[in-house]
Amino acid sequence: MARTYNDQTEQNGAKTLSDQAYLQLRSDIIHGALQPDEKLRIEHLRGEYGVGASPLREALSRLTADGFVTAEGQRGFRVAPMSEEDLADITRLRILLEKQALSQSIEHGDDAWESRIVATFYQLEKVEESEERDPAEWELRNHDFHEALIAGCTSKWLRRFYGILYDQHKRYRNIALSTEIPRDLHQEHEELRNAALARDTKRACDAIEQHIMRTAEITLKVLREEAHKEQEIA
Amino acid sequence: MARTYNDQTEQNGAKTLSDQAYLQLRSDIIHGALQPDEKLRIEHLRGEYGVGASPLREALSRLTADGFVTAEGQRGFRVAPMSEEDLADITRLRILLEKQALSQSIEHGDDAWESRIVATFYQLEKVEESEERDPAEWELRNHDFHEALIAGCTSKWLRRFYGILYDQHKRYRNIALSTEIPRDLHQEHEELRNAALARDTKRACDAIEQHIMRTAEITLKVLREEAHKEQEIA
DNA sequence: TGCAAGTTTTTTATCGATATTTTTTGTAAA
């Protein structure tokens, strides 16, 4: 017995190999380690992720439902492609959903909700005003802050869909972040925080729309520049 | 060789056994053949659906991502539970998304879009005014009509999420429909059709909101009556 | 009777092997 069947080496919250593979693949797609449109060959992935074919196929099936992977008939899996239209689509819908979630949140939020916003904003502020501006750290803090804002939203389905769109957006943003563009998003975050704490729904919704739009625009710009550079090389 | 590996007996668009299992399970959950919260034992399902464990697990994984099935650690799969809160949640979000899809559709719809609305409305009208009022037939025509209304919407993500919510809603409605409550939804459909063809976004959105709310209310009422009856028996 | 520890049974998660389909490669004719 060389090795126990399920050695508890999983650091994250993955209870099964299937979950582990799902989370890793998801992360690798979001962070660009797996390129858009890349073929995902089971036999190859087996080696990379150290799991068998069955858990891999399960993970890929789930990712297909999440829209991170495409599957075709008897022709296997691919990483979902990326496009300008897709980014625009995701952006528009994310704005709609985040506005809705934020409105509900402002309506139902209690003291704990307020505290969490203040706390996560503070942490985000620290990263945004620091010298190094570590993109990974920023992503984390940014996510925490946005999560705190909509924490008062009680709709399970809204949260589910929002989560998917946030991560889809993150995939696009990551590609842009890798080239690292510092920006003045801080004011927008501040306005967002203040509007939420003031329970001003209209103002908060405007702020979030503005904020997401701006982020998407920057991402789009970098995306185009990269596409341009690639063309020049070829 | 008793039987070829993949005999082309699939009537629907399922290219693999996995797809087949997915579609059948989905349908059985939506139509109530599989009860809410029911345990889904792989070994048992194997016999029912005539496929092996692997395609079944893949199908269940996808259904988990769709929210029709819940999965827990090493404790297998269950049909997703149903509750009044869940219905309310689905209803609210469906209204938001269908309004959005309808608006985009009205904006971009062309002649073909108009024709399809007229055609599907006509078919729906026939069922609604007929004597027998076959619920299955009505479901089909109702779906076609709603699909036609938002056919002009170009957002892939909006359509994806809307599709999920529509089917989730359908699951609740089916439970109510089995007891068969005839109603006067016809006027609402007519108003919806006219507003869409008149390209009156505001009016169409009001109509769709009204319509979905009413449907949900009726469903909720039947749901409560059924729950009440069950309590009396016990 | 109640209940706790150990044992059996059931069920789940996974792997390796196999049949099937798709893709690639090779070859000969137009």
Added chain:
DNA sequence: TTTACAAAAAATATCGATAAAAAACTTGCA
């Protein structure tokens, strides 16, 4: 050179078997 076809290679989808975990069932003891 291109096209068409056939054979080989690769990859996919699936099944049966197996190890591990959870649930059900004893059985001994207060």
